[in-house]
Every structure is written in structure tokens, then in C-alpha cells.
Amino acid sequence: MRPVRIALFIAALGAVQAHAGVFDDEEARRQVADLRIKTEARFDQQAKGQLDLASQIQRQADEIARLRGQIETLNYELETAKKRQQDFYLDLDTRLRKFETADSANATVNPENGPNSKPATDPAKESQDYEAALNQFKAGKYKEAAAGFGAYVQKYPASSLAPNAQYWLGNAWYAQRDCKRAIEAQSVVTTKYPESPKAADAWLAIATCQQELGNPTGVKRSLETVMTKYPGTPAADTARDRLKKK
Missing domain, CATH: 1.25.40.10 (Tetratricopeptide repeat domain)
Known part of the structure; x- marks a missing residue:
């Protein structure tokens, strides 16, 4: 009778250990799963932050490009306006100079000075x-x-x-x-x-x-x-x- 009790005790102890082993595995898997979920969530959040930052940088780059284009356009228009004004003055200067040159030529034969005066x-x-x-x-x-x-x-x-x-x-x-x-x-x-x-x-x-x-x-x-x-x-x-x- 005594050997039978010992055998039953050993069998019960093995069952408890097996159950404990199963419990430990499930807890470990649960913890791993929780850790994976938290890690993936953190990675997702970081990825979203990086995407948002990249989007902001791109918008700023687009805005800078737009402003640069406006500045270049304004500079071109300013230089064009200056060029037109300069051309206008050059043309006007040339026209006036023709009259002034003619007046100077006439002054060289002014009767008051005599036709032979130099x-x-x-x-x-x-x-x-x-x-x-x-x-x-x-x-x-x-x-x-x-x-x-x-x-x-x-x-x-x-x-x-x-x-x-x-x-x-x-x-x-x-x-x-x-x-x-x-x-x-x-x-x-x-x-x-x-x-x-x-x-x-x-x-x-x-x-x-x-x-x-x-x-x-x-x-x-x-x-x-x-x-x-x-x-x-x-x-x-x-x-x-x-x-x-x-």
C-alpha cells in the first residue's frame, strides 16, 4: 500500500509542475505579446512623427521655393523697369544732343564773333x-x-x-x-x-x-x-x- 501512495504523490507532483510550466509559458508569451504591441505602437508613433516632420520640411521647402520665385520675378521686373527707364533717357539724351550740337555749330558762325572766328x-x-x-x-x-x-x-x-x-x-x-x-x-x-x-x-x-x-x-x-x-x-x-x- 505504501508504494502505491508514493506513486500517486509523484504523479500529482508531476501534474503540478506540468501545470506550472504551462502557466509560465503562457505568461511569457503574454508579456512578449504586450511588449511587441507596445514596441510597435512606439515605432508607429515615431514613424508618424517623422512623416509629419518630413511633411513640414517639404511644405517649408515649397514655400521657400515659392518666395524665391517671387523674389526673382520682382528682381527681373525691377531690372526691366530700370532698363526701360535707362533706354528712355538714353534715347532722349541722343535726341537732345542733336539739337544742342546744331546750336553749338551755329554759334561758331555767330555774326557777333565774325564768320572767321575760331x-x-x-x-x-x-x-x-x-x-x-x-x-x-x-x-x-x-x-x-x-x-x-x-x-x-x-x-x-x-x-x-x-x-x-x-x-x-x-x-x-x-x-x-x-x-x-x-x-x-x-x-x-x-x-x-x-x-x-x-x-x-x-x-x-x-x-x-x-x-x-x-x-x-x-x-x-x-x-x-x-x-x-x-x-x-x-x-x-x-x-x-x-x-x-x-
Whole structure:
């Protein structure tokens, strides 16, 4: 009888151990499953965050590209407007120069001086020198144009084209992004040739340079000067419009 009890005890103990083993396996599987679910959830959350960040970066990149495109368009329109204005002044300058050259030629045979009197300078040579510098400017050779106009105003200070040459000298310096020299050149136009048709435009050019140099007070003063000294002119209208935008 005793051996039977021992056998039953051993069998019962084995069953308990087997049940405990099964329980341990199920608990382990459950924990593994929970860990996998939590890990996958964390990965999903991180992936979503990365996608959101990538989406934000892409939107910012698209916005930057859009703004860059707008800036490029505005710069192109500004340069085109400047080019049109420059071409207009060049054309107007050429037309006026023809009349001024004709007046200078007539002055050489003025009866008061006598038909045989010799002019102090040769109008034809003046015109050629001026034309050479102007052609350099038209060709975009601003350094050469500045040298040509600078030499012209030194050689022909009393010429009727001297104010024009001084004005284009300032523009040639501005085209080289040298606002300091541009202002100096245009200031000569406004002080030495205040009655010249170029004087009002010289003030506008000065205001433009002052704007680029970060001098809003100077800009305002220059534009107001144009309106005060040259009322009713296109330059005054331009100055008024620029003041309204400030």
C-alpha cells in the first residue's frame, strides 16, 4: 500500500509542475505579446512623427521655393523697369544732343564773333567724345563709360553736354554699385547745373543711392527737394509716388 501512495504523490507532483510550466509559458508569451504591441505602437508613433516632420520640411521647402520665385520675378521686373527707364533717357539724351550740337555749330558762325572766328573747342570733337562714352555705357562697359564721361567733363567743362556727361558719370558709378561716387557725381549736377534738365533726375538718382545705403532721412530730403525745386515735372511726379510708398 505504501508504494502505491508514493506513486500517486509523484504523479500529482508531476501534474503540478506540468501545470506550472504551462502557466509560465503562457505568461511569457503574454508579456512578449504586450511588449511587441507596445514596441510597435512606439515605432508607429515615431514613424508618424517623422512623416509629419518630413511633411513640414517639404511644405517649408515649397514655400521657400515659392518666395524665391517671387523674389526673382520682382528682381527681373525691377531690372526691366530700370532698363526701360535707362533706354528712355538714353534715347532722349541722343535726341537732345542733336539739337544742342546744331546750336553749338551755329554759334561758331555767330555774326557777333565774325564768320572767321575760331571756337574755343571743336563741337564735332566734343560730340564724338560724348558719343564714345555714351556708347560704352549702352554696351554695359560701365568702367570705361565712367572714365570717358569723367574725361569729358574735365576737358569740356563749358560744353552744353557737360551736365549730361556728369549725369551719366553718376549712372556709370551706380551701375558699378559704387553709390558713394555716384552721389558725388550727381551732386555736381544738382549744384553746378541746377537749371539743367538732368538736375531733377540727378536728385532722384541720389535718393536711390541713399536708399541702398540705408539713409531714409536723406532719401526723404532728396525726394522733397525734387518736388520743391522742379514742380510739375515727371521727376516730381516720380518723387511724389516714391514718398507715398514709404
